[in-house]
Structure formats: structure tokens, C-alpha cells
Amino acid sequence: MKYTLMLAGLLLSSGAALADEKPILTVYAPDYFTSEWGPGPQIEKGFEEICACDLNFVAGDILPRLLLEGDKTEADAVIGLNTDVTARARATGLFAPHGQDTSTLTLPISWTDDTFLPFNWGETAFIYDRTKLANPPKSFDELLNAPDDLKIVIQDPRSSISGLALLLWVKAVYGDKAPEAWAKLAPHVLTVTKGWSESYGMFTDGEADMVLSYTTSPAYHIIAEQDDTKVAAIFPEGHYFMTEVAAQLKTSKHPELAQKFMDYILSDAFQGMIATANWSYPARFKPEDLPEGFAKLPRPAKTLFYTEDEAEALRQPALDEWLAAFGG
Numbered sequence: 001m002k003y004t005l006m007l008a009g010l011l012l013s014s015g016a017a018l019a020d021e022k023p024i025l026t027v028y029a030p031d032y033f034t035s036e037w038g039p040g041p042q043i044e045k046g047f048e049e050i051c052a053c054d055l056n057f058v059a060g061d062i063l064p065r066l067l068l069e070g071d072k073t074e075a076d077a078v079i080g081l082n083t084d085v086t087a088r089a090r091a092t093g094l095f096a097p098h099g100q101d102t103s104t105l106t107l108p109i110s111w112t113d114d115t116f117l118p119f120n121w122g123e124t125a126f127i128y129d130r131t132k133l134a135n136p137p138k139s140f141d142e143l144l145n146a147p148d149d150l151k152i153v154i155q156d157p158r159s160s161i162s163g164l165a166l167l168l169w170v171k172a173v174y175g176d177k178a179p180e181a182w183a184k185l186a187p188h189v190l191t192v193t194k195g196w197s198e199s200y201g202m203f204t205d206g207e208a209d210m211v212l213s214y215t216t217s218p219a220y221h222i223i224a225e226q227d228d229t230k231v232a233a234i235f236p237e238g239h240y241f242m243t244e245v246a247a248q249l250k251t252s253k254h255p256e257l258a259q260k261f262m263d264y265i266l267s268d269a270f271q272g273m274i275a276t277a278n279w280s281y282p283a284r285f286k287p288e289d290l291p292e293g294f295a296k297l298p299r300p301a302k303t304l305f306y307t308e309d310e311a312e313a314l315r316q317p318a319l320d321e322w323l324a325a326f327g328g
Contacts, residue, residue, distance in 0.1 A: 024054045025257045028066070030080040032197070034059040039277035046269050053257055063089055070094070076252035077261050079119065082244050083305075084164050086116050087312035089247075096250045098262045104284050105266075108303045109241060116245040118283040119265050120274045122214040123239035123300055124165045125232040126152060127200075133209050140173055140237045143210075144184035151190040152210040153199040157319055161242070162196050166212055167318040168311055169240035172304040178318065182325035192326065215239060215297060220279045222293035238302030243283065 034040040034057045044055045062078050063085055069075075071094065081089055089095070098117040105111050107121055126143065128136045137143035137150075155163035174181040190208045193199045203211035210233070221227040246265055248258040264270050266284050274282040275291050287295075306314065 022052060022054050023254050023257060024056050025051070025254055025261060026056050026058060026074050026076050027261065028062045028075045028078040028080075029057045029059055030062065031059045033057065033080050039273055042273045042277050043270060046273070047261065047264050050264070051257060051260055053254075055261075066092060066094060071251050073249065073251060075249050076254050076258040077246060077248045079246040079265075080244050081116065081247070082161050082242055083116075083308050084161065084168060084242070084311045084315070085308075086245065087308040090115060090308070094249055094251065095247045096252075096255075096258075098247060099259060100262060100266055106281075106285055107241075107243060107283060109305050113245075116247050117262060117265055118243040118245050119270070120278050120280040120283055121241065121243040122216045122280040123241050123303065124162065124169050125213060125215040125217070125234070125239055125300075126210040127203065127213045127217050127230055127232055128210045129203075129229050130231050131229045132206070136210070136231075136233050138233070138235070140181075140235045143188070143233075143235075144181055146188060148187065150188055150210070151208050152185075152188050152212070153190050153202050153208040154192055154212040155196055155199050156192050156194055157322060159194045160196060162212055162214070163192075164315070165240050165242050167322055168306055168314060169304065171314055171318045172240060172306065173237045179321045179324065182321055186325045189326070214242075214280065215300065216280050216294070219275070219291070219293045219297060222296060223276060223291055228296070232298065234298045234300055236301065238304040239300040241303050241305040244280075 029040060032038050040057050044057065047055050058075070062081055066073055066075070066078070066089065070092070073094070095115050097114045100117055102111050102113070102117070105118060107118060111118060137146055154166060157163035157167045170181050171178050191202070193202070196213065199211050200213060202208055215232045218228070218230045218232055221230040246262065248262050252258040271282040271284050274280060275294060
């Protein structure tokens with residue numbers, strides 16, 4: 001009799017344990033996203049409060065991993081791709097429609113894509129310290145023709161989305177004359193780093209006069225450090241637009257949860273985290289809802305942008321021009 005009772009107890013406890021197990025939503029994201037200073041931890045906490053699930057971010061290079069895994073991927077969704085690489089991502093056929101109303105987006109470009117959903121945006125820019133660089137370049141041409149001792153740090157377009165954005169920015173401004181522009185810019189480049197954080201760290205350590213980053217980067221210094229000395233140089237030729245996007249996988253083991261995650265992205269809760277967790281503009285916001293530090297940021301008068309197909313067609317030729325200037 002006691003063995004029967006013991007067995008019944010074990011079955012009950014096992015059933016309760018199974019009932020308590022939450023489904024796991026796996027989302028691939030870039031390395032920065034899941035760091036303690038990235039938006040991932042806040043998003044994970046916020047979504048788990050409404051999803052009755054465990055949100056598991058898997059950090060790394062999203063697109064190469066998806067290309068390798070194909071339809072056997074464990075991802076239910078991805079977040080952190082951008083429009084300079086979405087053509088290759090779309091070609092995999094792995095993604096499902098996001099099901100969101102994009103008419104409420106506040107991007108400086110129109111957006112009708114029903115697969116990739118923007119969650120933030122910004123524009124590339126060169127950042128300088130106004131206490132150390134009294135006469136910064138006021139245009140891209142001025143940067144190219146600056147005194148020899150002006151030094152900048154940039155990122156490698158083969159490993160960095162901001163580095164790739166610079167390729168396309170130069171192409172958008174100079175077109176067929178991009179090789180000449182790179183030849184003029186190259187002597188000013190102190191070094192090319194693999195990623196953004198290395199470059200920005202060199203700049204804040206005083207090793208370079210300017211760094212390739214985003215127009216929103218000074219907001220971090222203004223809000224987090226009460227430091228308004230870091231400024232984006234705004235060029236009349238225009239600045240290249242970048243948006244990061246999310247998408248859900250057709251192969252998701254939890255399609256309803258994946259859809260719920262996509263619904264969450266344009267919610268007030270999610271969008272309210274972006275400005276000071278990702279230091280970029282939310283994809284959907286009212287100007288009065290932005291933190292005060294963002295109100296001080298200058299905006300370019302001209303936004304430059306390539307569609308994903310244009311960006312994909314230009315990527316290799318632009319990279320070849322860059323490699324010619326920097327010796328491969």
C-alpha cells in the first residue's frame with residue numbers, strides 16, 4: 001500500500017513540475033543586444049511579464065548562423081538585422097509575415113515591408129569632442145580635405161554593420177567618385193576596428209579626433225554622464241539611414257509566442273525602452289515622449305537610404321573600392 005501511495009505522489013509531483021514548465025521562446029540577437037548595457041535584459045523582463053514563457057536570447061552573428069542552420073534553426077524569432085543585409089536574410093525563405101500595422105511608424109522613410117519589422121533607427125555620423133576639436137569638418141568634403149593631422153577611427157565593413165553603413169554612405173554621397181573619396185579619407189583613418197565598441201572606446205580615450213558612430217550617440221553622454229561635449233558633425237550632403245529589424249521564423253516551434261513577441265515590439269512598453277537602452281530613436285514615438293537629452297540632438301536635413309536590393313547590389317562593388325583604398 002505504501003508503495004502505491006509513493007508512486008501516486010511521484011506521479012502527482014511529476015505532473016505538477018510539467019505543468020509549471022514554461023515554453024521557451026528562442027530569439028537570435030547581436031552580441032551587444034544581450035549585454036548588461038544593451039536593451040535585451042529589459043526586453044526579456046518586460047516580455048516575460050506578459051507571455052507566461054521564458055525568453056531566451058541567443059547572442060552572435062545572426063545571418064551567418066541562419067544561413068548555416070537553414071530550416072533546422074532553433075530560432076523562433078530574430079532581432080537586430082538591418083536593411084543592408086535583409087535581402088540575403090529574405091532569400092532564405094525562413095521568415096513569416098510580422099502581422100503588424102506599420103502606418104504608425106515614425107521613420108524618416110516610408111515602410112511597407114510585411115516581413116521585417118523596424119524597432120529602432122538612427123543615422124550614421126562622425127562624433128567629435130567639441131572641447132578638443134574646435135573646428136570640426138562641416139561637410140563630408142571638408143572631412144576628406146581636412147588637415148593631415150585630423151585622425152578618425154572607423155569600423156570594418158566586413159564585420160560591422162556601422163562599417164557597412166559607411167560604405168553605403170560614401171556611395172550615396174559620391175557615387176562613381178567613391179574611390180577618389182576613399183583615397184582622400186584613408187590617410188585620416190588612424191585604424192579600422194572589427195566592431196563599433198573598439199572604435200568608440202579609442203575615441204573616448206582620446207586616441208582619435210572623430211569616430212564613426214550615429215547621430216544619437218551623444219544622447220548617451222548627455223543623459224548617462226551629464227556630458228554635452230560629444231557632438232555629431234552634421235553634413236549637408238546627408239546622412240545614411242539605418243534601422244534594425246525583427247522577424248519571426250516560419251519554423252518556430254512556438255508560432256503563437258513568436259507572434260506575441262512581434263506584437264510586443266511596437267508596444268509602448270517596448271518602444272519606451274529603446275531610447276536609453278539602445279541609444280537610438282524608437283521606431284514609433286512622439287517627439288514629446290523622448291528623453292530630454294534627445295531633444296538636444298541635431299537632425300540631418302537630408303536622409304540617405306538604399307533599399308535592401310539596392311544595398312545588396314552595391315555591397316560588393318563598394319567593398320572592393322574600400323579594399324583598394326585600405327590595401328585589402
